[in-house]
Amino acid sequence: xxxxxxxxxxxxxxxxxxxxxxxxxxxxxxxxxxxxxxxxxxxxxxxxxxxxxxxxxxxxxxxxxxxxxxxxxxxxxxxxxxxxxxxxxxxxxxxxxxxxxxxxxxxxxxxxxxxxxxxxxxxxxxxxxxxxxxxxxxxxxxxxxxxxxxxxxxxxxxxxxxxxxxxxxxxxxxxxxxxxxxxxxxxxxxxxxxxxxxxxxxxxxxxxxxxxxxxxxxxxxxxxxxxxxxxxxxxxxxxxxxxxxxxxxxxxxxxxxxxxxxxxxxxxxxxxxxxxxxxxxxxxxxxxxxxxxxxxxxxxxxxxxxxxxxxxxxxxxxxxxx
Amino acid sequence: xxxxxxxxxxxxxxxxxxxxxxxxxxxxxxxxxxxxxxxxxxxxxxxxxxxxxxxxxxxxxxxxxxxxxxxxxxxxxxxxxxxxxxxxxxxxxxxxxxxxxxxxxxxxxxxxxxxxxxxxxxxxxxxxxxxxxxxxxxxxxxxxxxxxxxxxxxxxxxxxxxxxxxxxxxxxxxxxxxxxxxxxxxxxxxxxxxxxxxxxxxxxxxxxxxxxxxxxxxxxxxxxxxxxxxxxxxxxxxxxxxxxxxxxxxxxxxxxxxxxxxxxxxxxxxxxxxxxxxxxxxxxxxxx
Numbered sequence: 001x002x003x004x005x006x007x008x009x010x011x012x013x014x015x016x017x018x019x020x021x022x023x024x025x026x027x028x029x030x031x032x033x034x035x036x037x038x039x040x041x042x043x044x045x046x047x048x049x050x051x052x053x054x055x056x057x058x059x060x061x062x063x064x065x066x067x068x069x070x071x072x073x074x075x076x077x078x079x080x081x082x083x084x085x086x087x088x089x090x091x092x093x094x095x096x097x098x099x100x101x102x103x104x105x106x107x108x109x110x111x112x113x114x115x116x117x118x119x120x121x122x123x124x125x126x127x128x129x130x131x132x133x134x135x136x137x138x139x140x141x142x143x144x145x146x147x148x149x150x151x152x153x154x155x156x157x158x159x160x161x162x163x164x165x166x167x168x169x170x171x172x173x174x175x176x177x178x179x180x181x182x183x184x185x186x187x188x189x190x191x192x193x194x195x196x197x198x199x200x201x202x203x204x205x206x207x208x209x210x211x212x213x214x215x216x217x218x219x220x221x222x223x224x225x226x227x228x229x230x231x232x233x234x235x236x237x238x239x240x241x242x243x244x245x246x247x248x249x250x251x252x253x254x255x256x257x258x259x260x261x262x263x264x265x266x267x268x269x270x271x272x273x274x275x276x277x278x279x280x281x282x283x284x285x286x287x288x289x290x291x292x293x294x295x296x297x298x299x300x301x302x303x304x305x306x307x308x309x310x311x312x313x314x315x316x317x318x319x320x321x322x
Numbered sequence: 323x324x325x326x327x328x329x330x331x332x333x334x335x336x337x338x339x340x341x342x343x344x345x346x347x348x349x350x351x352x353x354x355x356x357x358x359x360x361x362x363x364x365x366x367x368x369x370x371x372x373x374x375x376x377x378x379x380x381x382x383x384x385x386x387x388x389x390x391x392x393x394x395x396x397x398x399x400x401x402x403x404x405x406x407x408x409x410x411x412x413x414x415x416x417x418x419x420x421x422x423x424x425x426x427x428x429x430x431x432x433x434x435x436x437x438x439x440x441x442x443x444x445x446x447x448x449x450x451x452x453x454x455x456x457x458x459x460x461x462x463x464x465x466x467x468x469x470x471x472x473x474x475x476x477x478x479x480x481x482x483x484x485x486x487x488x489x490x491x492x493x494x495x496x497x498x499x500x501x502x503x504x505x506x507x508x509x510x511x512x513x514x515x516x517x518x519x520x521x522x523x524x525x526x527x528x529x530x531x532x533x534x535x536x537x538x539x540x541x542x543x544x545x546x547x548x549x550x551x552x553x554x555x556x557x558x559x560x561x562x563x564x565x566x567x568x569x570x571x572x573x574x575x576x577x578x579x580x581x582x583x584x585x586x587x588x589x590x591x592x593x594x595x596x597x598x599x600x601x602x603x604x605x606x607x608x609x610x
Binding site for chain 1: 353355404405413416417418420421422424425426427428429430431432433435436541542544545548549552581583584586587589590593594597598601
């Protein structure tokens with residue numbers, strides 16, 4: 001495999017950055033560690049979300065459903081299986097849910113997919129509640145583990161690194177090429193023989209499995225799990241906002257949105273809990289009307305305008321296709 | 323029989339919600355996910371007019387309908403038209419309008435939450451038994467269903483028997499061709515969006531006479547409306563009416579025979595069936 005030098009450099013820098021971040025729990029604890037866990041959580045989920053929604057331009061609101069599926073994979077089996085096995089169950093459950101949703105919607109036009117995912121978290125919550133009240137006895141489930149915040153942080157960091165590596169490998173693969181063609185023009189993709197539905201479903205399954213793992217890792221933090229908390233629809237919307245604020249043209253784009261927005265939401269929900277919906281609303285409007293390509297996209301086009309490339313138009317189109 | 327009629331009465335109101343959405347999406351091409359918030363806002367305004375000033379909800383329709391029309395016209399002119407102008411294709415407009423109306427959804431929901439809080443509201447209006455074929459129903463439900471039928475019928479006459487209505491249908495079929503026969507597409511789209519908002523608001527007013535509502539239930543109704551619109555076929559009025567009745571019936575069946583907590587699951591079950599077997603709608607033609 002012949003890998004361009006700048007990509008190798010980026011991978012090296014990313015790994016070095018992750019290595020530095022791994023020392024964070026050793027120097028801080030309490031409030032800032034728990035904020036860092038939140039940031040790392042959304043970094044993993046938003047990057048995983050953008051793996052699918054970036055190239056396909058399909059706004060997925062299924063994140064909360066995947067997250068909840070992962071959380072419940074841990075909650076149900078925590079007493080009988082070791083934690084690593086539970087993570088594998090979460091992978092399987094997340095991928096399975098994604099494949100089912102994908103088979104129903106991703107073969108049709110995009111709008112059906114968005115609508116279907118809109119109520120998905122609520123639906124999963126309703127089903128879990130119904131099953132538990134009719135067959136399980138109680139609504140909530142307890143989770144007791146020895147895992148501390150630092151452990152959660154390290155696991156989420158590792159997950160984020162794996163998501164990034166996966167994203168990088170997909171971009172270099174035939175699947176990545178197929179997705180870029182679909183994203184640019186679906187009709188063209190079909191004409192050159194790309195199985196558009198299959199490519200989308202595979203990618204959605206990968207993305208969903210990662211988000212489910214994030215849910216599984218976070219499960220020990222709750223200790224008592226209810227359908228309302230695990231399948232909170234707000235998670236899906238926050239993920240969309242953060243990823244789009246950052247921009248999805250680059251693999252690291254969502255990170256740019258995750259860090260500031262997690263801090264803002266943390267502050268708002270701590271001090272003005274009733275204003276959350278208004279802030280989320282304003283954020284969506286800002287994305288559409290002010291930053292349609294996200295912060296990174298905006299900066300990139302600013303940069304490009306100021307310093308025209310030597311290669312001219314061709315270079316820009318190739319760049320945009322990435 | 324009881325279940326059948328209850329389901330049909332509920333379906334009457336659903337019809338109206340879905341007709342509002344189908345006008346906005348089918349004609350103006352805006353996927354309005356804040357549609358449910360229009361409905362909830364109308365519930366609250368009706369509640370406020372009735373309990374504060376003693377204004378009969380049916381009279382309230384005369385204020386709320388035109389009010390919603392004006393507000394939705396402004397929303398279209400200020401927020402949606404710029405998106406229509408900058409969109410290079412239908413897919414881009416869809417993504418933009420979905421995200422923009424998410425913004426409106428949360429903004430309205432947040433504002434209503436501050437004004438009314440998160441608790442459930444209801445009021446007593448025509449809460450008398452009314453008997454149909456031996457079973458008794460709330461008179462308010464029957465009145466709401468009849469009023470919904472009247473509004474839907476008026477919409478049908480407008481769309482199929484007036485020039486203006488024909489223009490609206492022409493834009494729904496093909497905006498570019500509509501321009502060739504001297505239809506002001508922009509104005510017609512704005513008009514359809516506003517009319518859709520007004521009809522949804524009327525549905526909210528009627529719903530509030532027999533339904534317990536709160537500030538955060540909008541999304542659930544948006545989901546129902548979307549499922550009905552897809553089931554009936556986008557822009558298809560007969561399809562929407564039939565689909566709404568089917569949805570009302572299915573919901574009532576599941577709620578009374580299985581568990582009231584599974585209504586959303588019932589909605590999704592229908593949705594999946596439609597996606598698998600008739601994604602083009604009940605009366606829709608399969609695209610070539």
